[in-house]
Amino acid sequence: MAKCGRKESGTTMSTRPTDLTGRNGRLRACGAADGKNRWPALLARRASRVLLLLGLPLLAQDPSVIRVNVNLVRVVATVRNTAGDPVGTLHKEDFEVYDNGVLQEIGVFNRQTEQPLSVALLVDTSGSTAKDLKYESDSAARFLHALLSEGNPQDVVALWSFNYDIHVERSFTRNYASLEARLKLLHGEAGTSLYDAIYYAARELEPREGRKVVVVVTDGGDTTSSRDLHAALKQAQLADAVIYPVVVLPITNDAGRNIGGENALTIMAQGTGGRTFLPTVGAQLDKAFADIVTELRTQYMLGFYPHNVPLTKDPFHRLEVRVKSPALRASARNGYYGESEGSGGTPGARISVAPERKKSREDN
Numbered sequence: 001m002a003k004c005g006r007k008e009s010g011t012t013m014s015t016r017p018t019d020l021t022g023r024n025g026r027l028r029a030c031g032a033a034d035g036k037n038r039w040p041a042l043l044a045r046r047a048s049r050v051l052l053l054l055g056l057p058l059l060a061q062d063p064s065v066i067r068v069n070v071n072l073v074r075v076v077a078t079v080r081n082t083a084g085d086p087v088g089t090l091h092k093e094d095f096e097v098y099d100n101g102v103l104q105e106i107g108v109f110n111r112q113t114e115q116p117l118s119v120a121l122l123v124d125t126s127g128s129t130a131k132d133l134k135y136e137s138d139s140a141a142r143f144l145h146a147l148l149s150e151g152n153p154q155d156v157v158a159l160w161s162f163n164y165d166i167h168v169e170r171s172f173t174r175n176y177a178s179l180e181a182r183l184k185l186l187h188g189e190a191g192t193s194l195y196d197a198i199y200y201a202a203r204e205l206e207p208r209e210g211r212k213v214v215v216v217v218t219d220g221g222d223t224t225s226s227r228d229l230h231a232a233l234k235q236a237q238l239a240d241a242v243i244y245p246v247v248v249l250p251i252t253n254d255a256g257r258n259i260g261g262e263n264a265l266t267i268m269a270q271g272t273g274g275r276t277f278l279p280t281v282g283a284q285l286d287k288a289f290a291d292i293v294t295e296l297r298t299q300y301m302l303g304f305y306p307h308n309v310p311l312t313k314d315p316f317h318r319l320e321v322r323v324k325s326p327a328l329r330a331s332a333r334n335g336y337y338g339e340s341e342g343s344g345g346t347p348g349a350r351i352s353v354a355p356e357r358k359k360s361r362e363d364n
Contacts, residue, residue: 072108073099075302076211076242076273077321077332078295087328088112088298095330097302098320099309108303115301116154116210118172119147120201120241123186124218126163129248130188135281136217136248137183143215143289148176151297158204159183162197164190164224172208191224194261195232198243198268202232206239211301213242213274215292220247220261229264236272238337243274244292248281273332306338315340 075097079087092109121140125133144157156172159179169182198214205212214236225232236243245265249257262278269276275295277288302321309317317339321332 071338072303072305073319073336073338074108074240075304075319075321075332076112076240077300077302077330078273078275078298079300079323079328079330081328086295086298088300090300090323090328092302094324095300095302096322096324097304098318098322099304099306100312100317101320102307102309104304104307104309106302106304108301110301112211112296112299112301114152116152117147117156117213117296118205118208118210119155119157119213119215120160120205121157122160122162122197122201122214122216122218123183124163124192124194124216125161125186125188126192126219126223127189128192128219128221132248132281133186133188136285137186139281139285139289140217141180141183142286143293144179145176146290146293147296148174152210154210158201160197160201161186162193163188164193166193166197166200192218192222193225194218194222195225195227195229197225198232199227199235202235202239202241205241206235211242211296211299212240213244213296215244215246216265217246217248218261218265219249220245220258220265222261222264229267233268233271234337236268237333237335240333240336241272242333243268243272244277245269245274246277246279246285246288246292248285249278271334273334275331302332309339311339311341313341 077095079090081087088111092106095106095109097104097106121144123133123136123140129136148155148157153174156174157170157179158172159169159182161167161169169186170179173179194216198216201214202212205214243265245268247262247265262276266276268274275292277291279285279288306317315337316335317337319333319335321330323330
């Protein structure tokens with residue numbers, strides 16, 4: 001049997017192709033992968049079914065500026081008080097959601113403990129991380145144990161590593177022992193394809209049910225990606241994935257830090273509703289992971305059907321989530337890709353379409 005990556009149970013991708021459909025860059029189902037890659041057909045069938053149920057034609061006829069969109073847009077939000085502590089006890093009536101400046105009616109509301117998690121854990125294994133990689137892997141293992149030992153029984157994690165190339169060390173699973181074993185085998189070498197890793201991980205998350213999260217452990221610098229910051233961020237927004245960068249600081253003075261890389265990751269976190277952590281190895285790194293677990297357990301899922309939204313030529317819709325209490329502040333992604341002016345009323349090909357789909361059990 002042909003091997004993928006460095007081990008038979010892994011998958012590796014070269015970052016040189018511009019698309020995973022390329023012969024050398026295709027994701028291959030090696031190891032315990034659950035990927036069926038059938039999401040495009042599923043989305044098309046489900047979207048058509050919603051249109052038919054609502055008695056709407058499949059082809060809109062009037063390309064007017066204001067339009068009713070039947071696609072459910074989902075937004076994950078985190079709420080904190082003035083002390084910075086997460087608040088997980090709010091109700092639908094406590095929130096307001098604006099799409100391109102227009103107040104929307106919240107049609108779907110869930111507290112996040114009710115929604116399964118798919119987490120892509122990305123670990124930087126470039127040469128610059130080599131001396132701290134063992135400590136990072138140990139902390140990451142404790143994070144995974146805490147994440148999988150509580151919460152929704154359908155929560156799953158996929159482990160990726162990245163240097164010059166990107167490796168799927170373990171596809172989505174609840175098997176903590178297999179994830180821990182793969183973490184222990186990581187070693188540092190070569191360059192850093194950070195943006196490519198986020199891009200590909202978000203693509204894998206896109207068709208999955210429930211909440212989708214990217215946790216990336218890195219020292220912040222990108223040196224070998226074929227994609228840039230904006231491509232990685234766009235793909236994460238298309239996937240409805242929240243990015244949590246954990247930028248491990250080898251030293252604390254600015255002269256030795258990759259400030260540009262940190263700023264880029266902060267932009268991605270803010271654009272998806274996540275949060276950036278800047279710990280050193282040891283207790284600070286453990287606390288960063290613990291804070292992520294707490295945040296994931298106290299989030300909200302808000303869903304709305306865009307209504308009376310003024311369209312522009314830009315398919316990117318600006319989102320704003322507000323909490324009515326002045327003592328609280330909400331964090332959420334800043335937009336989504338949907339209809340644009342002149343699109344003829346056809347929903348954006350990769351908008352957040354979320355008619356209910358049958359749940360499937362994950363492999364252990």
